[in-house]
Amino acid sequence: MNKSKRTRGVLPGFGLTMGYTVIYLSLLVLIPLSVLFLKTSSMTWDQFVDTVMNRRVIASFQVSFLTSFFAACLNAVFGVLVAWVLARYQFPGKRVIDGIVDLPFALPTAVAGIALATIYAETGWIGQWFAVLGIKIAYTPLGILVALTFIGLPFVVRTVQPVLQDLDRQVEEAAATLGATRWQTFTRVILPHLLPAVVTGFALAFARALGEYGSVVFISGNMPLKTEIVPLLIMTKLEQFDYTGATAIASVMLVASFVMLLVINYLQWKTNKLNAARSEG
Template sequence: MRKSLHNRGFLPGFGMTMGYTIIYLSLLVLIPLSVLFLKASTMSWEQFIGTIMDTRVLASIRVSIMTSFFAACLNAVFGVLVAWVLVRYQFAGKRIIDGIVDLPFALPTAVGGIALTSIYAENGWIGQYLAEWGIKVAYTPIGIWVALTFIGLPFVVRTVQPVLQDWDLQMEEAAATLGATRWNTFWRVVLPHLLPAIITGFALAFARALGEYGSVVFISGNMPLKTEIVPLLIMTKLEQFDYAGATAIATVMLVISFVMLLVINYLQWKINKFDAAR
């Protein structure tokens, strides 16, 4: 009897839970995305290509992808550093810093954008000193990068942190016993174990950055061909009642995001497979 209950678990059987899962995903994900593709299919191929190949659209796609990618890369590096400090060291105010990491989750993105703009503007607390060196952050692609880094950091930290907490320190002690330096131990022992989590955090931060609007719209300046991001361009199309054009741009970004996430998941699968074979 206990064995039967253990195998079945406390939730209903596979058929019922799978049915609820499909219905839930369909209502929240599959159906809305299908409607997006159906709306885009109402355009002729010439209209679709003409909308996507517009200079302003291509520039906004380039700005969104490049800034999101660089922000995710920066978070992948410093997110691991923050997670390492929170897990490996005990210090005063640790709980406060641990809570601050989640602040971008709770803080309205518009508030974050206003705060970053006031700080990094040429007359801001930090921007005034950067301006002396000829570095302008606000109303430039650098400002977009800063905003996307701000909202993406928690994804990497919260993905890597549990892996570090479950890590067996005896592995590092064994490496040190065999004569490995601290750098070699981290590079050859710890980092391969963390790499799947880092890639997952990178993918989450990158995907979140691609669709970010609130924190970027204030600090970017929204200059077409320079600092205009795709979400803002879609909103502009909607305000102009160009629903077909907005749908076409959204469809392209959806495809780009799906392909990139697919590639990242494939790399993660290959890394896990390689680690399992070692």
């Protein structure tokens, strides 16, 4: 007779929680995305190609993806720097700076867009100094880059900062004792532990930038073929009651974003695997 008994947990079991998870994800994610592709399928293939291969649409894809990528790269570099300062040093006003990092999370995107457009315009506090050098920021792709960098910075900082705080400093001291320089200690000891978190922060910042609308429309100028982003083009299609055209562009954006996130997650998995093999070795 088997005397082992299944212990009942205080919280609901796998079946109930899994059911709620599937229902929740279906209502908020799977069904809306399925309807998006279903609406797009009402177009013929020629209509779909004509819509997504339009010169204006291609230009908006280039603007959105390139500016989002470069903004995520900037955040990956400077986000690590900010996280390093917050995790490793004690200084007056640290809590204030730590709170400012989260400001893009709480600030309405329209408010951020208006503020950035005002400051970086040719007559703005910052823009006027660049205008003297012949550099125009507002109403150019550079302005879009500034806005996307602004809204994406917290994703990298908040992803990397806990890893830095949990990193054992004795490992760094051991590397220094063995004769490693500061650069060697960072690249060979610290960076391998940070890399998965940096890749995750990069992916989050990149995905956030792709879908950003409110902060960009004010500083970009919204000029077709120059500074028009994909979310704005989709809104334009909807205002023109071209729902199938809007869903066609949105579906391409969704597939491209999904593929890029898969690639980034694969790179993160490979990095974790290499780190685990290095630790075992």
